[in-house]
Amino acid sequence: MKIDRRSFLGLGLGAAAGVTLSPMPWKLTDDSSIWSQNWPWTPVPIDGEVTFDDTVCTLCPGNCGISVKKVNGRAIKIEGKKGYPVNDGGICLHGISGLQYLYDPSRVRFPMVKNGDTWKQVSWDEAASLVAGKIKELKDKGMADSVACVAGSDKGSIAGLYKRFITSVGSQNFYTVDTMEKTWEMLIERVHGLNASAAFDLAKSDYIISFGTGFIEGWGSPVNNFLANSSRKERHAKLVQVEYRLSNTAASADIWLPAKPGTEASLALGICSAMISANLYNAAFAQSAGKDFEAFAKFVNEKYDPELVSRTTGVDAAKIKAVAAEFAKAKSPLAIAGRGKGESAGSLMEFAAVHALNCLTGNINKEGGFWTIEQQDSLTWPSVVMDDSATKSYAKPPVGAVTSVIDSGASGAGIFSAVVSAVSGGATDSGQKVLSSVSKLFEVINASEKSPVELLMVYNSNPCFTLRNAKVVKDAVNKIPFVVSFSPYMDDTAQLADVILPTHTSLEMTQDVYSGACIAQNVIALSKSVAVPVYDTKHPGDAIISLAKATEGSVASNFTWKTYSECLESIMGDNFATLSEEGYIASELAPPVTPLSVDFSLFAAFKDSISLEGDAKSYPLTLVPIDTIRLASSTLASPPFAVKTVEDTVLFEKDTLVEINPETADKVGVDDGDYAVITTSVGEAKVRIHLFDGIMPGIIAIPEGLGHSTGAKGEIITKDGSPMAGITGATSIITQTGGVSKNRGQLENLYIGGKGVNVNELIGPVMDPASGLDAAWGIRARISRA
Amino acid sequence: MSELEKKTESGSVDAAKDGASSEQKAEGDSGVGMGILFFIAAFAVCFLSGWLLFPSLLYSKKEQPFNFNHALHVAETGGCESCHSFREDGTFAGVPKNSSCIECHESQLGETEDEAIFMTEYVEKGKEVPWLIYSKQPDCVFFSHAAHVTGAKMDCVTCHGNIGESTTMKPYQENRITGYSRDIWGENIWGVKKNPWDRMKMDDCAKCHQEETGSKGACFQCHK
Structure with a gap:
């Protein structure tokens, strides 16, 4: 007996036939397809009971009500809470991405x-x-x-x-x-003699003049404003935007008044002057509640005649008069101030000039008007005991x-x-x-x-x-x-x-949590822990x-x-x-009944707008920060989802883009997409150019909220003495050339860290002599091709 | 004419040469025989291991954390839905959580060792019981109990069989490749089934849907 080729053939064929006629191949085919469709290493969300926990978003001062969707007790999604006074089911992109803050790579894991x-x-x-x-x-x-x-x-x-x-x-x-809330409070205190916060009944006002506010770009309580803005058409309400740049708010407005930067207050006083000279103001209110009204009337008529104002602001006098007439005729006109998101204090006297408009209409503490809301101090602290030292x-x-x-x-x-x-x-x-x-x-x-x-x-x-x-x-x-x-x-x-x-x-x-952000309602809420x-x-x-x-x-x-x-x-x-049970306590949606007096003498004390730092000769251009709803520019950095939505005309790869009018770009010698260096008396930064027809010549606009640093320097040593690099992922980033980047810091948020330029490294504070607070709204600058 | 042809035509001319030729033939026969033998042997080995050895290699056996007597609980509580309930939002809760169990089992009710394990290991420690679920479909499959039980008024037994009458939990057989229970493919390795609940593959869903609704249904109904 000899084993030859045929034996092997027999063996092979026999094995093949045996296997084929057994369930093995058919079963394995099925199993491998199930396996490959459900890779065991792919994370699958745990199934379980879906519950909703109501709480309040504290990412910005808007304080929207939110419903946190949980599966099996784990928070998986944030939705706006229907019926909540501030946002009634609405939510912004930062709020909806709120869960990302829990797992942010830059979170400090231990003391x-x-x-x-x-x-x-x-x-x-x-x-x-x-x-x-x-x-x-x-x-x-x-x-x-x-x-x-x-x-x-x-x-x-x-x-x-x-x-x-x-x-x-x-x-x-x-x-x-x-x-800006602080500035408004100081203004109310000085004009009305009240210890109160400012509120704007935006949803009921039928004519809003916004002096450079980012009304739909994060000013005040963002979602509340979205709601007020989206119902504007149905309510036949008008929005006038005073801004030197075609922002989203300006684009959404019915009338855009592109006043030169820094002349907004003059424009406001110009409108006041037009109202007073055409006898369009609320004379009864000015007489009964006003103090020193005559002096103010004289002041604006002399110094802020629409023709004069037209020269300083660049806005046509006829247009100023037309807006003044419309504003005065509106049922509930409202003037608002606070540049961009209102995250910096701003100039008290500029706010005063704007508020003079509210005082002229007398639409104060009335539906659709300017409200003075009593400050909510419901906390009772035991008195502080101090020792001698x-x-x-x-x-x-x-x-x-x-x-x-x-x-x-x-x-x-x-x-x-x-x-x-x-x-x-x-x-x-x-x-x-x-x-x-x-x-x-x-x-x-x-x-x-x-x-x-x-x-x-x-x-x-x-x-x-x-x-x-x-x-x-x-x-x-x-x-x-x-x-x-x-x-x-x-x-x-x-x-x-x-x-x-x-x-x-x-x-x-x-x-x-206490409502603020100029919401026309007092809401005290208890924001609850919704995640372990x-x-x-x-x-x-x-x-x-x-x-x-x-x-x-x-x-x-x-x-x-x-x-x-x-x-x-x-x-x-x-x-x-009450808060533990109900979640929030909201005051009635009615204007305060506080009796009001208006001291017009403050408005008459207006001299000049806050001037910019830097001399015009070395720094011929004006650099201004711009706020976008997609980038958080306050204490918290934007969550990754939000950063993803930023247009590449604002942030391209790792570069900030600055807006500049093509005319100015021509003069400076830069073109779209070029690298350029902006220099101010405070610092300099390398940026890229975005040509934009919607911005006034002579101005460079730079987005806020970028330029976060790249994490901590140095290693983090855990309790057992080992470096933490393994879990941060920050020090082991592989660069494009294949090497390991050593430049990165620990606990870095790679989604926002190291991207773009921080505006605040280019702009310095300017103290407002009227309030003592920072009122810088830009800086003088020059730009050159890098 | 070639030499070979000449030889064949003229018959044998050399006995010695003849002998050599028949030996060669015998050797050829035995080669085929060996081939067949190897064929049969390999066939038998592979065929039998495919049928007998393969299933036991494919599945690992796992015991449940402790035994659960369905019959006893059905008798006490009245039916499947007392424990396998629907939530307020209409979704199916599946295997009950401890919180439902302790509605009755606040303290030990009987004297069985299984209940003692449940009380000491899980209720007292505040840990959920890690039950192994025989009917868990792969993650890529969406199944709504609400649509079938609440909507189409189907009985639990139709798909799950008479689990309510069982007094013990059978060992959980986990497919080593997919990680899912053997019950999805069915006990029979060839996929033969007698009862609807013997197997719960896509074809089984489709068959019932065809009979009941006139359509097998669209892919996305289950594969979201």
Whole structure:
């Protein structure tokens, strides 16, 4: 018997036939197709019960109501909440992308201490005792006033806790980042003598003149404005946009008045003049409620005659008169101010010029008009107890104290002392008028040889990105011996910190939320935690309470609550139960009934608009920031989804594009798509050119919200002593040439970090003499081909 | 004429040469025989392993966390839907969560070891029971219980069989390639089925849809 070729043939054929007649090949074909259609490594969302949790979006001051869709308890989608007073089911692109903030690659995963060039993971207790130790040391030396805090706003219980902490330590150095809301509040205080916030009944107004606001580009409460704007046609309401650039708002408006930049206030006064001279104003109101109306009428007639105004603004006098007539004839006319998103304070006198229009129509505290809403201070804080050293230090004025030149005198203590007494909880109400500016704070630090601030706490703000002249702010922060960041992200400021105590993101925590953003309704809401914290972070309220406890002494005795929730429940009083059940408390949709007086003398004090920094000879052009709804330009950076929607005329690959009129481009010698260098007295940046006919010649417009830094420098060492690079993905980025990029920082948000130019590195702050706040709206600049 | 032809025509001229030729023939025969033998042997081995060995290699057997007595629970609660309920929004909840179980099992009700495991390992520890689901379709398949049970008023038994009468849970056989239960393809490896619930492949869905609705349905109805 010999095994030959035929045997093998037999074997092969036999095996093939055997296998074919068995179920094996057929079953395997089926299984492999199922396998390949359901790759085991492809993540599949877990199926389960779908539930909705209602809460409030706190990404911007708009505070829309949102419904968070969950599957099996895990948040998967954010939708606008139907029936909510602010947004009634609407939502913006940032709100809808809110979940991305939970998993942002730049999130700080645990408390960290900077150790030379590296970051070291520490426990919460270690971090708190380190910071508390520094504070105690300063307090013992009698330098408690050198402890400062910069917070996003002073609204709500969390900001209240941070303020209370700073006060307890013995410092007045608590700063908020000023927005247009503050300027409106100051204006109301001076013109109407009221301690109130401004609100605009936009949805009911039938004629809105917007002076450079980004009405549908993020100004005020964005979604609320979208709703008001989209119902405009049905309501036969008109929108007039005063702007030097064809923005989305200007494009959507019925009338576009392209006034030269910086002449908006003159145009407003020009319209006032036209109204008064044609007797189109509400004379009854001006007589009954107005003070010094005659002086104002004389002032505008002499200096702001439409013909004169036409020359300065570039807007035709006939058009000014026509708009004045339409505005006066409208049932509920409304004039609004606050450039772009209104994220910077702006010029008080410019706001005053615009508000003069509202005062002339008398459409104040009426349907569709300008409202003065009582400030909602429903929190009852126990009074602050200070020991001797704290009391002594507290007597010193804040580092960033500013004074305002114009004072109508009638206002008395007004808003400023109200701020102070809220801080001190009534304990040290000296009646002293204190107004401080965060820009001034950093300016003073930079100007001093040794920083007057020894320890800076940064909560819910990113001053190194959002403040004008960001480079100077960074230098100042670097000069401060000890910086503590409470940021959930490795943002531009957190990178420069010595300690990061990472806090929860908005979806991970509960907090009280107060409507603002000039909404014509008071809404107090409880934003609830809808997601389990992703990392080893703490509630910002709990973080400051535990820090106070670690500081011991009188500071700790002012923080007797065990947790933030206990604190919130006790200081909210009766509202807490209602809010826990209902989610929000909304006031009636009716104008306030506050009796009103108008002091026209302030309007008559208008001199000039805020002038731009830089001399016209070296810097022949005007650089202005532009706001787009797609890019967040405040404390939070835009989420990846939003960045994806940015047009490539704004951001192309990693370059910012600036808008420039073809005529100006010709003169400068640049063309569409060219690289160019913008130089201002503050800094310079390389950008690309976008030719745009819709912008006035002589102006360069640059988008805000870009140019975030590229993460922390240095390695992050975890508790077990190993570097964290593996999980951040930031230091192991493969470059296009195949090498490993060493330039990238840790915890970088690659979706926004390192893209474009930060406007604030080109524009410096300009202090408004009338308010003491930053009123820069641009800067003089030159541009040349790179 | 070639030499070979001459030889054939003229008959044998050389006995020795003849002998050699018949030997060659015998050798050829045995080669074919061996071929057939190998064929049969390989056929038998592959055929039998395809039928007998392959299924046991393809599936791994897993035990459920503990035994569950459906018959007992049906008798106590009255029917499938007391536990396998529809949510308020109309969606099917599938295997109940602990929260439903503890509506009755707040504390141990019986004396079985299985219930003791449930109470100590899951309820007390606040952990959901990781049941292995026999009827779980692949992720690429969408199936709505609401459409079939609530909409078309079908009985659970029509597709799931008499699970409600079982007192024990059979071992869960997981397909090592796909990761899904054997029950989808069916116990019979050739795919032969006697009852509707013996197999739940696409053709089975299509067959029933053809009979009941007159159409097999469109792809996207199940493959979203």
